[in-house]
Amino acid sequence: MEAEPLKHRPPEAQPPEPWPLEPWPLQAQPPEHRPLEARPPEPWSPKSRLPDADPSVSLPLLSVRDLRIAFDGVEAVRGVSFDVHAREVFALVGESGAGKSLTARALLGMLPKEATVTGTVHPDLSGARGSRIALVPQDALAALSPVHPVGDQLAAAVRSVRRVGRREARALAVAALERVGIADAARRARAHPHEYSGGMRQRAVVAMATVNEPDVLVADEPTTALDDDHRELVLQLLADQRESRGTALVLVTHDMDAVRRHAHRVLVMYAGRAVETGPAQEVLAHPWAPYTKGLLASLPHPDDKPRRRLPTLPGSPPTLGALPPGCPFTSRCPLATDLCRHEEPEPRWADERSVACHHGELPDHHPPGHHAPSHHPPGHHSPAPPAPHHPSPRHPLENP
Structure with missing residues (x-):
């Protein structure tokens, strides 16, 4: 007599974890941003430490001022300004369609011929592509x-x-x-x-x-299709090039962990504009703009409870050809007021950081002698960024 086969009993259904936050638009404040938590270093920590930028370099390798890129009269990049220094990793982050890749390709002179470009990129390295500036493509x-x-x-x-x-x-x-x-x-x-x-x-x-x-490497989402091991390998290869040759790296990425590990400074873009910029460790640990806070709050964390729903940014970025009046983030921001709906904020600067938000957190003072890059007169050169400090890395969703 054959033994009766064992019956498969499916596991008991577990009720989903309750939604931990009210929907973001209904809150008086954006989702709580939890600064990056200290973690023990990985086995390869000597190479994973954030390398110092070169403090002896006083002039930037590249200066971008009021860069605007339009297609058929519609601006896809709207007045972006930044400097890139030797031995520095400068990260461009934001949602898809924010203008990151267009900004990076403008440095290379690789924009479509139908693009209309205004503003300045100094020096113009597009004629020295392959020798002084080079691209690491995504695909x-x-x-x-x-x-x-x-x-x-x-x-x-x-x-x-x-x-x-x-x-x-x-x-x-x-x-x-x-x-x-x-x-x-x-x-x-x-x-x-x-x-x-x-x-x-x-x-x-x-x-x-x-x-x-080359003097400048532009890496456009270089790790998108790679697993974690190959991602870290490629990022470390780029870091080794930076250390051995003094090469500057412009890193276009969605990977906030890559920004935390490797970037000196970061520029957060939304709807073709810079909404926040500054030293990467400071921006990730203490973001000023509601958009940056929302991006960081939506990151997953390994210690989250199973089935915990992450806070999300509601809606989607606006169509560039039909931007609303005022701040383009208004329809997604819980702090929006009538001022936001009628007036687009200009960048405000403090120390080495800026924020383009009417309600962004910002100290009330400007240090003596401080100048915002977007307002530099022609021929002005910004000082080199200070060597970044090395705070203990924290995860953006950890409680302080």
């Missing part, structure tokens, strides 16, 4: 030619800038692949992109961007 598979070996593509990048022979260019290409951790680089250089894994392809485009040792 490595699309960036690499499918019909040529990876090593040949790197060698072509070398010969486009340097007057070297084919053999020397190939040797430099193999050395670049070795620097980014690709094993057996001489053999791998003969392989085509489809023979590489996703992480190897991303390392290959980092090698291509850095093979000519």
Whole structure:
């Protein structure tokens, strides 16, 4: 007689955790922002520490003033200003459609021909793309030619800038692949992109961007399609380039943890404008703008209860072609007043930070001699940012 098979009993249904917060628009204040919590360092902590910017550099490598990018009369980037210094990681963050990638590509001169650009980028490095400024793209598979070996593509990048022979260019290409951790680089250089894994392809485009040792690297969402291990590897490769060559890195990302680990300064964008900027550790630990607070409050945390619903920003960003009068964040902000609905806020500065919000937290004083970058006269150069301090890293959803 056959034994009766065991009956499968599904687990008892657990009631969902109660919604921890009232819907954000109904609150008098945005969701509580919990500063980043101190955590023990990972095993590779010596390389994970935030490196210092170079305090001896007094002039920025790039100065952007009142950058505006329009398509058919509709402004997609509206008056963005910032400086990028040598050995600095400058992060551009915000929701999709905020204008981050357009801003970054304006530095490279890689905007579509139908774009109308005003403002200044000094110096203009678009004519030195590949030698003084280079791009690490988001989609490595699309960036690499499918019909040529990876090593040949790197060698072509070398010969486009340097007057070297084919053999020397190939040797430099193999050395670049070795620097980014690709094993057996001489053999791998003969392989085509489809023979590489996703992480190897991303390392290959980092090698291509850095093979000519540029002054500025623009990384446009370089870790979006990678797992955690490869993400940290690519970010560390970019950090190593910054440390060894003094390269400045403009990092376009949605990854706030990458900003916390690697960025010196951060610029938060919304609807084509900068809503908050300042030292990355200070902005993440104590944001001033309600939009920044909402972004950080919506991040998940490993200690959250199962099925806990995260606070969310209600609605979606406005259409750039039909921006409402006043502040474009008004319909999503719990602090909005009639002033917000009728008047778009201008940036206000204190110390090294700025906020474009009528209700953003801001000290009531300006230090002597302080000047906001967006109001610098022509020819003015900002001082180099101070070397960032190293506060204990905290997670944005932890209680202080």
